[in-house]
Each structure stands twice: as structure tokens, then as C-alpha cells.
Amino acid sequence: MNEELAQVDRLLSDERFLTLFQQKFGTGMGRPTTAVATYLRMMYLKYRYQFGYEVLVNEVKDSFAWRRFCHLSLDESVPDDTTLIKLTHKYGKETVKALNEALPNPEAKQ
Numbered sequence: 001m002n003e004e005l006a007q008v009d010r011l012l013s014d015e016r017f018l019t020l021f022q023q024k025f026g027t028g029m030g031r032p033t034t035a036v037a038t039y040l041r042m043m044y045l046k047y048r049y050q051f052g053y054e055v056l057v058n059e060v061k062d063s064f065a066w067r068r069f070c071h072l073s074l075d076e077s078v079p080d081d082t083t084l085i086k087l088t089h090k091y092g093k094e095t096v097k098a099l100n101e102a103l104p105n106p107e108a109k110q
Helices: 003-013 015-025 036-049 053-061 064-069 081-091 093-102
Strands: none
Touching: 003 015, 003 036, 003 064, 036 053, 036 064, 036 081, 036 093, 053 064, 053 081, 081 093
């Protein structure tokens, strides 16, 4: 994992942050869904590289480093693009946008 992803991973792994997000959006009802940690990391990659959902899913499937960053083992399925879209509607586009804007942007250093 490169330094940028390692830094973002550390930030997203902070229990103070993750607990608040899980409390607000976690639910024990219904079918099991994508882990919040995996979703947040995938949305970071989508935002950072300006991918569409389908391209994001394919890129994560094909990259060992990005699977690791997203906390997906090699034998786990990458969440489907439609699942990510539904979760984005659930969490709110503005919430996801604000999160990504708060994370480090390596291009801003240039």
C-alpha cells in the first residue's frame, strides 16, 4: 500500500471516527451489508480517482493493494456497484462528500 493510502487507512481506522459513523448508520436489521470500513475506503478511491461505480468495482477487484486498503481478503467478493449506489443513498451523498473532502488530498500539495 502506498503512503497516501496508508495515511488514509490510519485516519479511517481511528475508532473515534468509525464508531460515530457506525452509530449513525449501522443497523442490525435486514440482510448483512457491506462493512462501513470497506464502504468508506471504496468511496475514498472513487472520489480520489474520479471513478464511476462500475469502474471502481472493477479496479478494486483487480488490485491486491486496493483490496487490502478496502479490508477485503482475496476470497471476499468486492461489493457490487448497485450495492455501493444504494449505500450512498442511505448515507447521503453530502455526508460522503464531506468525509472525502476532510481526508488528505495529495494533489493539493502541488
